[in-house]
Amino acid sequence: MHRWSELFIPTLREAPADAEVASHKFLVRSGYIRQLSAGVYSYLFLGQRSLNKIMGIVRQEMDKIGQEFFLPALHPRELWEESGRWSVMGDNMFRLKDRKGTDMCLGMTHEEVMTSIARKELRSYKQLPQIWYQIQTKFRDEARPKAGLLRVRQFTMKDAYSFDIDAAGLDVSYLKHYDAYCRIFDRCGLKYVVVEAHSGAMGGSQSHEFMVRTPAGEDQIVGCESCSYAANLEKATSKLAPVEDLAAAGDGRPLEVHTPNMKTIEDVSKFLGTSPKNNIKTLAYMADETDPENGKAKLRAVVALLRGDHQLHETKLSSALAGRQTRPMQEEEIKRFFGSPAGYLGATGIEWAKDLGDRERPVLLVDKALEGRANLVGGANKEGYHLKNLTPGRDFQPTIYADLRTVTAGEDCSNCGGRLRIDTAVEVGHIFKLGYKYSESMGARVLDRNGKEVAPIMGSYGIGIERILTAAIEQSNDENGFWLPPQIAPFEILVTPTNMKDDILSSTALDIVRRLEAAGFEVLLDDRDERPGVKFKDADLVGIPFRVTVGKKVTEGTVEVVRRSTREIQDASIAAITEYFEKLLRPSR
RNA sequence: CGGGGAGUGGCUCAGCCUGGUAGAGCACCUGGUUCGGGACCAGGGGGUCGGAGGUUCAAAUCCUCUCUCCCCGACCA
Numbered sequence: 334m335h336r337w338s339e340l341f342i343p344t345l346r347e348a349p350a351d352a353e354v355a356s357h358k359f360l361v362r363s364g365y366i367r368q369l370s371a372g373v374y375s376y377l378f379l380g381q382r383s384l385n386k387i388m389g390i391v392r393q394e395m396d397k398i399g400q401e402f403f404l405p406a407l408h409p410r411e412l413w414e415e416s417g418r419w420s421v422m423g424d425n426m427f428r429l430k431d432r433k434g435t436d437m438c439l440g441m442t443h444e445e446v447m448t449s450i451a452r453k454e455l456r457s458y459k460q461l462p463q464i465w466y467q468i469q470t471k472f473r474d475e476a477r478p479k480a481g482l483l484r485v486r487q488f489t490m491k492d493a494y495s496f497d498i499d500a501a502g503l504d505v506s507y508l509k510h511y512d513a514y515c516r517i518f519d520r521c522g523l524k525y526v527v528v529e530a531h532s533g534a535m536g537g538s539q540s541h542e543f544m545v546r547t548p549a550g551e552d553q554i555v556g557c558e559s560c561s562y563a564a565n566l567e568k569a570t571s572k573l574a575p576v577e578d579l580a581a582a583g584d585g586r587p588l589e590v591h592t593p594n595m596k597t598i599e600d601v602s603k604f605l606g607t608s609p610k611n612n613i614k615t616l617a618y619m620a621d622e623t624d625p626e627n628g629k630a631k632l633r634a635v636v637a638l639l640r641g642d643h644q645l646h647e648t649k650l651s652s653a654l655a656g657r658q659t660r661p662m663q664e665e666e667i668k669r670f671f672g673s674p675a676g677y678l679g680a681t682g683i684e685w686a687k688d689l690g691d692r693e694r695p696v697l698l699v700d701k702a703l704e705g706r707a708n709l710v711g712g713a714n715k716e717g718y719h720l721k722n723l724t725p726g727r728d729f730q731p732t733i734y735a736d737l738r739t740v741t742a743g744e745d746c747s748n749c750g751g752r753l754r755i756d757t758a759v760e761v762g763h764i765f766k767l768g769y770k771y772s773e774s775m776g777a778r779v780l781d782r783n784g785k786e787v788a789p790i791m792g793s794y795g796i797g798i799e800r801i802l803t804a805a806i807e808q809s810n811d812e813n814g815f816w817l818p819p820q821i822a823p824f825e826i827l828v829t830p831t832n833m834k835d836d837i838l839s840s841t842a843l844d845i846v847r848r849l850e851a852a853g854f855e856v857l858l859d860d861r862d863e864r865p866g867v868k869f870k871d872a873d874l875v876g877i878p879f880r881v882t883v884g885k886k887v888t889e890g891t892v893e894v895v896r897r898s899t900r901e902i903q904d905a906s907i908a909a910i911t912e913y914f915e916k917l918l919r920p921s922r
Numbered sequence: 923c924g925g926g927g928a929g930u931g932g933c934u935c936a937g938c939c940u941g942g943u944a945g946a947g948c949a950c951c952u953g954g955u956u957c958g959g960g961a962c963c964a965g966g967g968g969g970u971c972g973g974a975g976g977u978u979c980a981a982a983u984c985c986u987c988u989c990u991c992c993c994c995g996a997c998c999a
C-alpha cells in the first residue's frame with residue numbers, strides 16, 4: 334500500500350522563480366522532478382512512476398514490431414568519425430577523454446552503434462528486415478536548455494532503427510513505426526498531429542513528426558483548417574494567389590532608376606509606385622563548403638532571391654543547398670561580393686554556378702514564387718540605384734529554383750485551397766527514412782537474392798519519453814495543478830480521508846484502498862495528519878486523475894469521487910467502489 | 923556565442939542606491955487548541971548573503987575578477 338505519509342512527495346506551495354512554462358512549474362511543485370544543473374534533472378518518486386508507465390506503453394507497442402536492445406551511452410570517437418558525425422555534431426556533443434587520453438563521447442543517438450552491430454552480424458537478405466530499438470539516456474549539450482523538461486541536455490529516448498534490403502522494405506518498416514507511434518500516443522492520451530517534416534541533411538527521403546500543439550512548444554506547424562494537410566513550418570508549402578506582372582518599361586531591357594536612400598523594399602516600391610509583390614528581395618549568405626575529404630574549411634557565397642513580401646526560411650535555404658550550413662553575409666563580405674552596400678543588391682552581372690556540383694562559382698537560389706515572373710524591380714548592385722524590367726532566366730541565370738519562403742497563417746492550402754493556420758507545438762516523436770547514409774559510410778553489407786553485395790537501407794525512429802509527460806501536462810492544467818490520463822499518471826486514484834484521527838474515516842479509507850488495490854488499481858492513500866484543505870490542494874496539484882474523498886458521508890455508506898479534469902463530483906457507494914472504478918477505468922473488460 | 927536579468931535559511935523575497943556586522947512570509951521542530959479547500963496561539967532550530975581578491979576602522983551593501991542559474995536571440999540528427 335502506498336501511504337503518502339511514508340513517501341517522499343515534496344510538494345511546493347510556490348513555483349520556483351526560474352520556472353516559466355506550466356509543465357516546468359508543476360513538475361517541480363508537484364515533487365515530480367528537481368533540477369541538478371542547467372538542463373539536467375532528477376526524477377523523484379511520482380515523476381519516475383509516471384515515466385515508467387509511459388515507457389511501459391512504449392515498450393509494449395514496440396515489442397509488437399521490433400526487438401529491444403540496450404546499447405552503451407559511452408562511445409569511442411572512431412565510430413562517430415566513420416559516419417562523419419564527430420565533426421558534424423560540433424559543440425552539441427558531449428566529449429570526454431578516458432585515462433589513456435582516448436577521445437570518447439556521450440551518445441546523442443545510436444545510428445553508429447546500431448550500424449556497427451549490423452555490419453558485423455548481418456550477412457544475408459534472409460536476415461532482413463530487422464527492427465531494433467532501445468530506451469536509453471541521450472546526451473546533447475544544448476546551447477540553451479530551457480522550459481523544464483522540454484529542452485534538456487540529458488533525456489530518455491526510445492530510439493529504433495530498421496534495416497531492410499530495399500526501399501519497398503523500408504516503406505513497410507516505416508509504416509509499422511507510423512502505426513505503432515499512433516498507438517503509443519493514443520494510449521498515452523495525447524492529442525497530437527502528424528506533420529510532414531524535412532528530413533534534414535542526412536539524405537533522408539521521407540519524414541514525419543508527431544507534434545502536440547502547445548504554446549510552450551518550440552516548433553511551428555502548419556495545418557489546414559479544411560483538409561488533413563499538416564507540415565512543419567520548415568517544410569510547409571502553400572498556394573499563392575497569382576500576381577500580375579508590371580508592364581515592361583521602355584525597351585523591356587533592365588532599366589536603371591535612381592533610388593536615393595531607398596534601402597528597403599517598402600521604400601523602393603512606394604517610391605516607384607509598385608507593390609512589394611513585384612520586387613525581388615535579395616539575401617546574401619555564406620555557405621559552409623568544407624571538404625568532407627580533407628576537412629578544409631571553405632565558404633561560398635549563396636544568394637537567395639524571394640518575392641519582396643516574402644520571408645526566407647533558413648532551414649529551407651539549407652535544405653536547398655543539400656544540407657550545407659549557412660550564415661548571413663557580413664557587411665564587408667557583401668560589399669566585396671556585390672560591389673554595393675546592402676539595400677541595392679541584385680543578381681545581375683554575376684556569373685552563377687550552373688548547378689550545385691559546380692563548386693567554384695557562387696550559388697543563386699531563386700524562390701519558386703519568382704519562377705515565370707517578369708519585369709520585376711530589384712537592386713542594381715550600385716548604391717542608390719535599382720533596376721526595372723528584371724526577368725529571371727533572362728537577366729540572370731538561377732543555379733536552381735527552390736522553395737525558400739516561409740508560409741504564413743491565412744494562406745491557401747496547396748492541397749484543397751482551405752485556410753492554413755500556424756501553431757506552436759512540441760515534437761514528441763520523429764520517424765524518418767535514413768536511406769544508405771550509415772550503412773554505406775560504415776560498411777554494412779549483405780548479399781541480396783542474386784548474391785550481390787548491397788548496403789541495407791535504414792530508417793530511424795525516436796520518441797522523447799519525458800516530452801510525452803511534459804506535453805500531457807501542457808495540455809491539461811489549470812491554476813491549481815495538472816491532471817494526467819490514468820494510463821500515464823503515477824497513480825490512478827488518490828484516496829483522501831478528510832481526518833485521519835477519525836477512526837471511522839481512516840479505517841474506511843484503508844478498506845477502500847485495500848479493495849481497489851486487490852482489484853488491480855494503482856492507488857495512493859493520503860494518510861497524512863493534515864487538514865483537509867492542505868490535502869485537497871495537494872490532490873489538485875499532483876496529476877492523479879481521480880480522487881476519492883472519504884468524509885462525512887461514510888455514515889451514509891458513500892464517498893465522493895472527484896474527477897480532476899472537470900472537477901465533477903459524484904457520490905459512490907463504498908460497498909461498490911471497485912465496480913464504480915471498473916466501469917470508469919476498465920470499461921473494455 | 924550575442925543581449926538582458928538574478929544569486930541573501932528548504933521555498934518566495936526584502937535589505938544593497940546612502941557601508942555599522944542579517945530580516946519577513948511560507949516550510950521545519952516542541953506543546954496546546956483545531957479539522958471539507960494551503961488554521962491559530964506559545965516557544966524553538968536553521969543563513970560561509972554564490973566564490974575569490976580588493977577598498978575601508980568596518981562590506982550582503984562599494985570596486986575587480988570569477989562561477990552558476992534564468993529569459994530573449996543565434997543554434998537544434
